[in-house]
Structure formats: structure tokens, C-alpha cells
Amino acid sequence: MASSKKRGAFIVLEGIDRSGKSTQSKKLHEHLTAQKIANQLIRYPDRTTITDCKQNKKLGKLLNEYLQCKQEVDDRAIHLIFSANRHEAKQQLLSWLEEGYTVICDRYSYSGTVYTYSKNVIKRDKMEKEGDKSIKSQKALDWEWCKHVDQGLIQPDVVIYLNVKDLATVKNRGEFGNERYENEAMLKQVLKSYQTFLAEDADKKIWSIVDANQAVEDVHKQIVSITLATIESVASKPVQYL
Ligand code: T5A
Numbered sequence: 001m002a003s004s005k006k007r008g009a010f011i012v013l014e015g016i017d018r019s020g021k022s023t024q025s026k027k028l029h030e031h032l033t034a035q036k037i038a039n040q041l042i043r044y045p046d047r048t049t050i051t052d053c054k055q056n057k058k059l060g061k062l063l064n065e066y067l068q069c070k071q072e073v074d075d076r077a078i079h080l081i082f083s084a085n086r087h088e089a090k091q092q093l094l095s096w097l098e099e100g101y102t103v104i105c106d107r108y109s110y111s112g113t114v115y116t117y118s119k120n121v122i123k124r125d126k127m128e129k130e131g132d133k134s135i136k137s138q139k140a141l142d143w144e145w146c147k148h149v150d151q152g153l154i155q156p157d158v159v160i161y162l163n164v165k166d167l168a169t170v171k172n173r174g175e176f177g178n179e180r181y182e183n184e185a186m187l188k189q190v191l192k193s194y195q196t197f198l199a200e201d202a203d204k205k206i207w208s209i210v211d212a213n214q215a216v217e218d219v220h221k222q223i224v225s226i227t228l229a230t231i232e233s234v235a236s237k238p239v240q241y242l
């Protein structure tokens with residue numbers, strides 16, 4: 001990367017289901033585009049690779065079927081596949097940042113850890129209650145293992161966390177669909193697990209908390225301001241890795 005060239009910023013949006021990530025990612029993309037700020041909008045899981053077999057990107061199809069409960073996959077295997085879905089696109093992401101594009105990313109590695117870990121907590125609780133002896137097999141899915149597989153990925157310059165204070169807010173934003181993790185017990189555990197990440201990552205200073213209970217336009221204004229400040233502050237700094 002030429003030292004005179006300004007790189008783009010890597011902006012990640014995280015938060016529980018219906019916190020507004022996709023709405024806000026799209027609005028941010030439209031705003032930056034209108035302001036002629038070069039940017040790319042991506043999301044994880046990347047399900048768009050469903051029929052794109054020529055480019056050896058078939059993982060999206062499996063992840064989509066898994067989330068739609070059309071396919072059962074071992075818990076560890078599916079976690080690795082969610083992670084591989086990010087690793088396979090790392091080079092493209094790096095190229096965009098080096099070319100000066102700001103990349104807006106709707107969910108990233110944090111969703112990976114938080115959702116697998118939460119699923120495991122719920123499973124283990126149930127097995128414990130039922131006195132299931134095979135509980136030991138769930139052990140390797142602990143927090144550190146979930147996080148570890150994303151090491152080496154590009155670290156976001158900022159993780160904008162859409163903070164939902166209580167579940168009532170998101171429950172009023174429409175019924176749950178039929179996807180795998182869309183239930184209340186999971187949502188509660190996911191909320192807790194995000195808090196663990198926020199506490200653990202405090203020294204990295206990359207998390208930026210936005211009140212997701214506000215009106216869409218107010219959330220948007222805050223996200224624009226965080227994004228513009230981040231673009232400015234990282235332009236001459238090297239990319240960091242997880
Ligand atoms: N997953 C993901 C893993 O298990 N491992 C991984 O590694 C990764 C990356 C993906 C699933 O995969 C899991 C996590 C998930 O279970 P997805 O495709 O991201 O899921 O999920 P979606 O269903 O597309 O999105 P979410 O449910 O997370 O919702 P969003 O994007 O947070 O919310 P959004 O913007 O779609 O808004 C939801 C509704 O609320 C309204 C919107 O208009 C919309 O109707 N809304 C607001 N209403 C009032 N006030 C506001 N401020 C509002 N903002 C939005």
C-alpha cells in the first residue's frame with residue numbers, strides 16, 4: 001500500500017435481531033454514496049454466493065439452508081463454516097480498504113461467537129436439567145473456542161453496537177420468522193453474550209454504542225457521525241487484525 005494513499009475504514013454493525021442493522025447499513029451506504037465517499041456494503045453470513053459455484057463460493061448456500069432449518073449440521077462444523085464464510089472474503093475486503101473504499105459490514109465475527117455460544121448455553125442448560133450424560137460433548141464450544149476461529153480476520157475500525165435496552169422494543173418490530181435462532185430464549189442469551197464481548201473488548205476501544213430505541217433517523221445521524229470520524233482517523237493507519 002502506497003503511504004500517500006488514504007485507506008478506507010472498516011465499519012461493522014452489530015446487535016440482536018431487529019435492532020436495525022440492515023436498515024442502518026443501507027441508509028449509511030446511501031448517505032456515503034450521495035456524499036461521493038467510495039464505499040461497499042457487505043453482510044454476514046454472505047448468502048449471495050448461493051448459485052455462484054464458478055468462483056468456489058458455495059458456503060453461503062449451506063449457511064442459508066442451515067438458518068432456514070432445511071439442513072442439520074454439527075454445531076462445531078457450522079460454526080467453522082460461518083467463520084470460513086468470512087475468511088474466504090478477507091482478501092477482497094483488504095483490497096477494498098487499501099483502494100480507499102470504506103466498507104460497511106452488516107454483522108461480522110461478533111455475531112459468529114455470540115450466536116454459537118448462546119446456542120450452546122441453552123443446549124447445555126437443557127441437558128443439565130435432563131441429566132444428559134453426553135453434556136461433555138458440548139464443552140469444546142466454549143467462549144474462547146468460538147472466538148478463536150476468527151483470529152487473523154481484519155479487525156473492524158469501529159463496531160457500532162445497536163443497543164436494545166429491553167426485548168419488548170424488538171418484539172414490537174414484527175413477529176419472529178421461521179429462522180433457526182428466532183426465539184425469545186435465544187434472544188435473551190444473545191443480548192447477554194454481546195455484553196460479555198463489550199466488557200472483554202473494552203481496552204481495544206473499537207466499540208461504539210448507539211441507542212437503538214431511538215427513531216430510525218436519529219440512529220442514522222449518530223452512525224453517520226461515528227463513521228465520518230472513523231474514516232478521518234484511520235485514513236493513514238495500517239489495517240489491524242483480530
Ligand atoms: N449468525 C450470523 C451466526 O449464527 N453466525 C455468524 O457468524 C453470523 C454472521 C443471520 C443469522 O445468522 C446468525 C445470526 C442470525 O440469526 P441476518 O440475515 O443478519 O441473520 O438476520 P436478519 O433477519 O436479516 O436481520 P435481523 O433480524 O438481525 O434484523 P436487523 O437487520 O437488525 O433489523 P432490520 O433493520 O431488518 O429491522 C427490523 C425491523 O425493524 C424496523 C425495520 O423497519 C424492520 O421492520 N426498524 C425499526 N423500527 C422502529 N425504530 C427503529 N429505530 C427501527 N429500526 C428498524
Ligand code: NA
Nearest residue numbers: 021022023106
Ligand atoms: Na438484518
